[in-house]
Amino acid sequence: MSKADQYHSDPTIRIVTGVCPHDCPDTCSWQVAVDKTSGRAVDIWGHSRHPVTLGRLCGKVDRYLERTYNPARLTTPLKRIGPKGSGQFAPVSWDEAIDDIAARLQVIIREHGAEAVLPYSYAGAMGLLQGEGMASRFFNRMGTSRLARTICSEAGFEGYLYTLGAAEGLEPEDFAHARLILIWGSNTLTSNMHLWPFIQAARKRGARVIVIDPARTRTAKAADEWIPIRPGTDGALALAMMHVIIGEGLHDADYVAAHTLGFDQLAERVQAWTPERAASITGVDARRIRDLAREYATAHPVAIRINYGLQRHRGGGMAVRNITCLPALVGAWRERGGGIQLSASGFFRQMDFDGLYRPDLLGERTPRTLNMPRLGDALSLDPARLARAWYHPRPVDAIPAPAEAGPPVKALVVYNSNPAAIAPDQAAVIAGLAREDLFTVVLEHFQTDTADYADYVLPATTQLEHWDILKPYGTAYLSLNQPAIEPLGESLPNSEIFRRLAAAMGYDEPAFREDDAAILRDLVERQRHPRFEGVTWERLLAEGFVRLNLPQPILPFARGDFPTPSGKCEFYSQRMADDGYDPLPAFTPPMWMEGAEEDQKPGLSKKPGFSAPLVCISPPAHAFLNTSFGAVERLRQRAGEPHLLIHPQDAAARGVEDGDIVQVRNELGGVTLPARVSDGLIPGTVLAPSTWWAKHSPDGRNINQVTAQDETDMGAGAIFFDAVVFIDKMTG
Ligand SMILES: Nc1nc2c(c(=O)[nH]1)N[C@H]1C(S)=C(S)[C@@H](COP(=O)(O)OP(=O)(O)OC[C@H]3O[C@@H](n4cnc5c(=O)[nH]c(N)nc54)[C@H](O)[C@@H]3O)O[C@H]1N2
Ligand SMILES: Nc1nc2c(c(=O)[nH]1)N[C@H]1C(S)=C(S)[C@@H](COP(=O)(O)OP(=O)(O)OC[C@H]3O[C@@H](n4cnc5c(=O)[nH]c(N)nc54)[C@H](O)[C@@H]3O)O[C@H]1N2
Ligand code: SF4
Ligand SMILES: [Mo]
Numbered sequence: 001m002s003k004a005d006q007y008h009s010d011p012t013i014r015i016v017t018g019v020c021p022h023d024c025p026d027t028c029s030w031q032v033a034v035d036k037t038s039g040r041a042v043d044i045w046g047h048s049r050h051p052v053t054l055g056r057l058c059g060k061v062d063r064y065l066e067r068t069y070n071p072a073r074l075t076t077p078l079k080r081i082g083p084k085g086s087g088q089f090a091p092v093s094w095d096e097a098i099d100d101i102a103a104r105l106q107v108i109i110r111e112h113g114a115e116a117v118l119p120y121s122y123a124g125a126m127g128l129l130q131g132e133g134m135a136s137r138f139f140n141r142m143g144t145s146r147l148a149r150t151i152c153s154e155a156g157f158e159g160y161l162y163t164l165g166a167a168e169g170l171e172p173e174d175f176a177h178a179r180l181i182l183i184w185g186s187n188t189l190t191s192n193m194h195l196w197p198f199i200q201a202a203r204k205r206g207a208r209v210i211v212i213d214p215a216r217t218r219t220a221k222a223a224d225e226w227i228p229i230r231p232g233t234d235g236a237l238a239l240a241m242m243h244v245i246i247g248e249g250l251h252d253a254d255y256v257a258a259h260t261l262g263f264d265q266l267a268e269r270v271q272a273w274t275p276e277r278a279a280s281i282t283g284v285d286a287r288r289i290r291d292l293a294r295e296y297a298t299a300h301p302v303a304i305r306i307n308y309g310l311q312r313h314r315g316g317g318m319a320v321r322n323i324t325c326l327p328a329l330v331g332a333w334r335e336r337g338g339g340i341q342l343s344a345s346g347f348f349r350q351m352d353f354d355g356l357y358r359p360d361l362l363g364e365r366t367p368r369t370l371n372m373p374r375l376g377d378a379l380s381l382d383p384a385r386l387a388r389a390w391y392h393p394r395p396v397d398a399i400p401a402p403a404e405a406g407p408p409v410k411a412l413v414v415y416n417s418n419p420a421a422i423a424p425d426q427a428a429v430i431a432g433l434a435r436e437d438l439f440t441v442v443l444e445h446f447q448t449d450t451a452d453y454a455d456y457v458l459p460a461t462t463q464l465e466h467w468d469i470l471k472p473y474g475t476a477y478l479s480l481n482q483p484a485i486e487p488l489g490e491s492l493p494n495s496e497i498f499r500r501l502a503a504a505m506g507y508d509e510p511a512f513r514e515d516d517a518a519i520l521r522d523l524v525e526r527q528r529h530p531r532f533e534g535v536t537w538e539r540l541l542a543e544g545f546v547r548l549n550l551p552q553p554i555l556p557f558a559r560g561d562f563p564t565p566s567g568k569c570e571f572y573s574q575r576m577a578d579d580g581y582d583p584l585p586a587f588t589p590p591m592w593m594e595g596a597e598e599d600q601k602p603g604l605s606k607k608p609g610f611s612a613p614l615v616c617i618s619p620p621a622h623a624f625l626n627t628s629f630g631a632v633e634r635l636r637q638r639a640g641e642p643h644l645l646i647h648p649q650d651a652a653a654r655g656v657e658d659g660d661i662v663q664v665r666n667e668l669g670g671v672t673l674p675a676r677v678s679d680g681l682i683p684g685t686v687l688a689p690s691t692w693w694a695k696h697s698p699d700g701r702n703i704n705q706v707t708a709q710d711e712t713d714m715g716a717g718a719i720f721f722d723a724v725v726f727i728d729k730m731t732g
Contacts, residue, residue, distance in 0.1 A: 002048040002055065007033045016484035017047065017544035020061050021130070021463040022625050023123035023152075025307075025343070025474025026194040028053040028061065029545045032464060032484040041065055041464055041485050050545055052172050052194050052475045059622075059638070060629050067462065068488070072446055072631050074459035075489020084434050087452040094490060094500070097456055102504035104439050104455075105142075108410045114143040115367050116410040118378065122151060124416030124628055125494065127468030127481060129520055130460075133356055134495040135415060137511050138502050140361040145409070146369040148391035151423070153343065154715030156311035158393070159320035160342050162573045162581075162714075165563035167346030168556040170303055170339045171476055176201035177337025177553075180299035183211045184323060185234060185310020189218040190622045192307065192474065196222075202337070208299075210292070212237070213309075214617060215645070215687055216680035227292070228682040231615050231721050232313035232590025233282040237289065238322035239585060240278030243270040244293035245329055251297065252331025259560035260328050262572025262584065269584045281587070283682055297330045301338030308342075309619055312721040315588030317714025322585040328569035333557040345473040347548055350529035355522060358511050368406050373718035374709050376425045379432020381408050393716040395580025411439040415460070415494055418627045420449035421694050424707035424718055427669040443494055446631040449694045459491040466493035467516040469523065469540070476548045480520070480540035495519075581714070588713045590615075591722045614650060614686050616664065617721040618703040621689035630693040642697045644673040645687040646727065651677045654727055661730040664688070666723065669705035672698050672730060686727065 007013045013033045020028045029047035034040065044064050048055035057064075077097035082088025108116050119139045125131055139146075148154075160167060175181060175198040188195050199209060203224075211220040212227045212234070220226035229237065245251050246267045256263050275286035275293075282289075296302055304323065311320050324340060332338035354360070369391040370378045378389035383402035386409075390399045400406075412433075423429045433440065433453035442454040451457045465488065468481040487493075492500075495516050502512035514522075521537045533549040540546055557569070564570050577583040592615045623638040624630065644664060646656060656662055658677040663670055664686070673688065681687055688703040706723045 003033070003043065003045045004031055004048060007043070012036055013042070016482050018463060018481040018484060019468075019470045019479035019545070020057070021125045021127050021468065021470065021481070022061065022628060023126055024058075024625065025192045025472065026052060026058075027126075027470050027472035027475055027477070027479060028057055028194065029477075029479055030057060030061070034484050039485055041068070047544060050477065052477070054194065054197060056194075058193055060625050060635060063629070063632055063635060064464070066634065067445075067629065067632050068464050070446070070631055073488055073491070074444055074446060074457060075491055076459060077490070078457040080455045084436060085430070085453050087447065089457060094492070097458065098500045098504045101441055101456055102501060105411055105505065108439065109142070112407040112410050115145045116407040117142060117144040118370060118409045118412050119144060119147055120372075120375065120412055120414045120417055120419055121147070122149060122372070122417040122422075124418070125463070125468070127463070127470055128353075128356060128523065129468045129516060130466055130494045131416060133519060134498040136357040137361060138498040138507075140358055141502065141507050141509065142505070143362060143365045143367055145367050145406075148369050148371045148393070148716065150391075150393070150715055150717045151372045152718070153308050153311070154393070154717035155316035155712035156306070156308055156320040156342055158714035159311070159317040160324050162576050163321050163324040163564075163570055164557070166349055167343040168554070169341040169344065170337070171341075171344055171554060172198050172474065174337050174339075174553055175199050175303050175305070177335070178202045178301050178303035179207050179337070180295060180302045181207055181209045182296070182302075182304045183209065183219060183223065184304055184306045185213060186305050186307030187213070187217045187219050187309065187619060188305065189222060191620055195305065195474075214682045214685045215619070218622065227284055227288065230281070230283045230682055231617055231685055232315060232319070232592065234310050235315055235319035235322045235585075235587045236273070236278045236281040237284060238319070238326060239270050239273035239587060240275045240289050241293040241296060241326065242266065242322075242329060242585070243273040244275065244290050245297045246270060248294070250294065251329045255331035255334065256329065259557070259562070259568050261566045261568040261570045265584055266325070266571040269586070296326065300332075301335040302327075302330065302332050303337055304340040306340065306342050309721065311712065311717065312719055313590040314594075314710065314712060314719055314722050315590055316712045316717065316719070318581075318586055318588040325569070325571055325585055328557070328571075333555070335558075336553040336555065339557070343473045344475060345471070347476045347531070347550060347554075348471050348478075350531055351471065352526055352528065355526045356519065361509070361511065371711065371716050373424050373711060373716070375419050375423045376428025376432055376709055379409055379412070379429070379435065379438065381435075391716055393714070396578075410437065411441070413441045414450055414454075415443035418448045418450045420453060421627045421630075421702055422691055422704065424704055424720060425668055425709045426694065426701060426704040428709065443497055448627065448630070452695070458497055459489065460497065461487045461491045461493045465491065466495070467520055469520050476550055476554070477545040478535055478540070478548065479545040482541075591708070591710060591719060592724045612653070613724045613726055614684055616686050616688065616703070616706055616723040616725040618688040618690040618707070619721070620691065624691065627691050627693055630696060636696065639689065639692075642673055642688070642692045642702065643676050644727075645678045645681055646675050647681045647683045647685070648677050648679055649683045650686070650727070651675065654729060656727065656729050663728045663730055664703070664706055664725050665728070666706050666725050668708060669701065671701050671703060671705045686725065
């Protein structure tokens with residue numbers, strides 16, 4: 001008997017259907033049991049009828065009630081009473097907070113222009129309403145600087161789009177039909193666990209699963225094989241696989257002729273990419289590369305799951321582009337279980353958001369766009385650094401001269417994000433947040449590292465307390481979240497906070513008076529594309545989630561139909577040439593490989609020594625979701641403590657033993673962490689499970705001390721996993 005069945009017969013309980021708001025491809029549908037008398041949520045579980053949730057939540061969101069009812073929840077507006085960053089605040093009323101914030105923003109706008117205000121948000125709440133719904137109306141009306149939300153996925157996304165035209169591919173259910181599955185730069189069991197049952201189903205039918213990752217992750221341990229690879233070198237591996245496939249005539253000549261563009265140029269390009277050449281870059285044995293290519297080309301159907309881990313490097317865009325060429329080359333798209341998935345968000349690409357986000361409120365204004373990973377630069381008072389923070393995603397996009405960079409950022413409004421912990425170049429971010437002349441407002445559930453630097457902290461509701469709609473990036477089911485409980489304390493939904501701020505600013509458009517459910521209903525009813533046929537508000541209310549009007553299996557490219565300019569999978573991309581890139585698959589080396597002498601390259605060093613640098617990656621810890629669960633003590637306990645994994649070879653070269661405290665440092669900053677010596681890593685790479693709140697870390701700083709603001713080759717994304725560090729054993 002499912003939990004829903006159990007509670008159905010209990011007259012004291014009301015069951016409410018909702019959806020997980022977190023930044024995770026699974027977008028689980030959930031149900032909450034609410035005690036009718038107390039109005040308190042008493043249980044939460046995964047929806048048993050959702051075809052991907054399959055009745056299970058992950059170990060983090062299983063604890064969602066502990067997060068919502070956490071004693072550390074913010075329940076009243078707070079005003080700063082101590083120095084910036086001291087975390088000293090006093091409670092104030094909503095009216096006082098809203099009026100004072102509006103007044104301060106008005107002064108800043110009058111003196112510096114609306115571009116001096118910067119919204120900063122990401123995916124704390126992925127819902128369309130509590131995400132950017134009311135916020136974008138507010139900031140569009142104000143005409144603030146815009147934020148390019150590139151911190152996570154842009155490089156891979158661009159590489160994928162140049163090649164295939166849309167972020168479409170396999171859906172999770174399709175993986176059950178594959179015979180060979182490459183999990184490439186993804187830690188499925190941690191970051192996308194609801195894909196795993198479909199992978200297991202494929203294995204029961206004889207499929208093999210290979211994980212390509214610098215670390216022997218949970219997923220790599222559970223797979224049939226782990227292929228360790230040096231970070232940032234996947235592009236070279238894909239080129240060599242294509243070398244073998246084309247060289248040995250293993251490609252699908254019919255599919256290639258009918259549905260791809262530029263095969264001859266590709267064949268010529270990959271000729272030089274022998275497995276031996278790729279081996280010297282990737283650290284993967286040449287023989288293994290050759291066999292992998294053969295297995296990939298001859299197993300049918302063959303599926304690839306890439307994720308964002310592999311593109312957090314300078315060459316991440318091109319790496320994803322190269323890998324994305326593989327399925328068309330072997331005709332994998334023909335069959336169910338064949339193809340690739342990076343993101344399924346393209347299933348929703350025809351969704352019309354103008355009625356929600358209201359870009360029309362900008363009028364004729366086109367404010368500057370600042371790039372998210374460059375927050376440190378954006379908050380600098382040096383015009384040259386501010387200019388560098390301008391969003392310039394392609395080589396053909398220039399940054400302005402310092403004199404043209406516009407006003408310094410004087411006000412920062414943070415919601416759904418925790419930049420003091422998650423943004424790269426933490427020292428630069430903190431220096432900006434610590435500016436006494438910067439007016440900072442933070443909408444939050446908890447007193448995060450970022451909230452410590454606020455002038456006002458405004459308490460927001462959690463997903464149990466507000467309405468929303470989730471557009472997943474890993475499934476084809478649109479989902480509705482209904483509030484299960486009343487807001488805790490004085491907390492308010494983001495939507496209501498921006499509504500009140502708008503009123504205080506004197507914005508009297510009807511867009512700032514619509515209530516939450518009406519906005520969402522309008523969003524659903526406004527959709528005209530055939531994919532939304534049958535996706536109605538009534539069904540969402542009754543069922544919680546509704547599949548897009550797409551066939552199952554979707555088989556997006558079985559007969560070509562790539563939404564690229566040529567209508568084909570573009571091995572040769574004119575659009576890339578026009579944007580300033582090599583139009584063919586190429587290898588873009590990671591930062592760590594550039595500029596270093598051969599014997600100084602991390603992991604390639606022939607002179608083991610104290611000073612040789614290492615590459616540092618910091619992928620998510622299993623028990624965390626970015627920093628969103630940092631306040632939940634039980635999950636912190638599960639994560640253990642902030643630490644650094646280091647290979648025995650690299651540890652020995654530095655005299656480091658298991659448990660020793662080491663300093664991880666580079667020119668940007670440093671952190672001290674206990675070392676754990678582990679052979680579950682490719683030598684030359686260290687790994688710091690992330691992302692810990694800085695204030696829960698040994699010296700009040702986390703691993704983003706050593707990550708840089710530099711951007712990826714495509715889409716101006718962040719390069720979190722492309723950090724060069726020095727590791728020294730702490731003495732004394
Ligand atoms: N439990 C949990 N789930 C999460 C998150 C979380 O914090 N915790 N975060 C969510 C978010 S925001 C995102 S974007 C997704 C991310 O989901 P994933 O992309 O799966 O996550 P990552 O762990 O960042 O990276 C996956 C793997 O890539 C490996 N990797 C790093 N560099 C390279 C490389 O150059 N090549 C290859 N082949 N592998 C590399 C890492 O070791 C890691 O095991 O997960 C989401 N789900
Ligand atoms: N070193 C390192 N750094 C990383 C990464 C990494 O792997 N390693 N991963 C990167 C990636 S992939 C991503 S996506 C980013 C994630 O960066 P963020 O999207 O900033 O993610 P979180 O750290 O989870 O912060 C979200 C915050 O939003 C708050 N929040 C949640 N719901 C609501 C709401 O309804 N209203 C309001 N007002 N607040 C809410 C949460 O309490 C939380 O503090 O981090 C990046 N940083
Ligand atoms: S974080 Fe992911 S796996 Fe966990 S409940 Fe949310 S959507 Fe599901
Ligand atoms: Mo992310």
